[in-house]
Amino acid sequence: MRTSSNPAFRNLPSSGGYASFQHGGQAAGYDPYPSAPPTAERPITVDDVVLKTTAALGTVILAGVLTAMSGPAMYALALPAALVGIGIAIFMCFRPKPSAALTLIYSAAQGVVLGALTGLFESIPQLQGIGVQAIIGTAAVFIGMLIVYKTGAIRVTPRLTKMVVAGVIGAGVLMLANLLVGFFVPGGLGLRSGWMGIGIGLLFIVIAAFTLLLEFDQADEMVRAGYPAKWAWFTAFGLVASLVWLYVEILRLLALLREE
Structure with a gap:
């Protein structure tokens, strides 16, 4: 399987019952995708992915709506929820295993x-x-990118994958640098305000997409x-992580546009 923008996907199992799996006519001996772990469980289907992702996104929306409707008194939960989300994300990255409980807890935390x-x-x-x-x-x-993917208008190639991963890493480095400088200089590097903020926001939206x-x-x-079908929860985790980032960037961009 191709390396994903989600770091967790890059650590998926690489040996098992499907060691000879090839994709796209790759030459024998080159297997860029991890093999499915040997198992007697029912194999994953598209319906599994859709249902698990819907459940995870539903959890995000429910937690988000309840938090927003509860008022400022509940906003204090955002910090511990963010820490829980970061902790689960790191855990899933270094120990990529499907878990309904962790995916739903992560979704609830992100919703808060x-x-x-x-x-x-x-x-x-x-x-x-x-x-x-x-x-x-x-x-x-989301719908637009799904259509683009399904129609093959943009193919996911190793080169595209490397570019997206590099973009994600670059975005993370920029935001970390901006945060650190912000402790000493008001506004940090100025990456999240004014016209520069709008430009950076558009770039991050493209990368997230x-x-x-x-x-x-x-x-x-x-x-x-x-x-195995249970891996649909892991896929749901990755999709939720991408959509949460996308939502935050769109929210920030809209706010900046209204201020200009």
């Missing part, structure tokens, strides 16, 4: 963070209604390789 963030934005008079716009924007990008292509491809290859 998004709900608090959206609630804070909505509390500013000129930003009211921004949450609905961000949801619509995120859904539109392309990570969805990699996640779709990853799910397809799991189905082709015959992974």
Whole structure:
């Protein structure tokens, strides 16, 4: 399976009952995808991926709506929820195993963070209604990238994968640098404000959108390789992580556009 933008996918099992699996006419002896672990369990299907991803996203939305409706008193939960989410993400990256419990807890934690963030934005008079716009924007990008993937308008190649992964790493380095400088200089490097913030936001939205292509491809290859059905939870985790990032970037971009 191709290396995904989600670091967790890069550590998937690479040996097992499907060691001879080839894709796209690759030459014998070159297997760029991990083999499905040997198992007697029912193999994963597209329906499994859809149902598990729907459950995870439903958890994000429910937790987000409840947090946003609860008011500022509940926004304090955003910090511990963010730490829980980061902890689970790191754990899943270094120990890539399917887990319904961890995926749903991660989704709930991310929902709390998004709900608090959206609630804070909505509390500013000129930003009211921004949450609905961000949801619509995120859904539109998701559907658009799914259509692009299914029609083959953009093929997920090793070169594209490397470019997207490099973009994700670069985005992480930029944001970390901006955060660290922000401790000493107000506004940090200025990457998240003004016209530079708008440009960076658009770039990050494009990168996040392309990570969805990699996640779709990853799910397809799991189905082709015959992974056990429980791995649909792992796919759901990756898709939720990409969509959460996409939503946050769209929310921030809309806020900056309204301020200009």
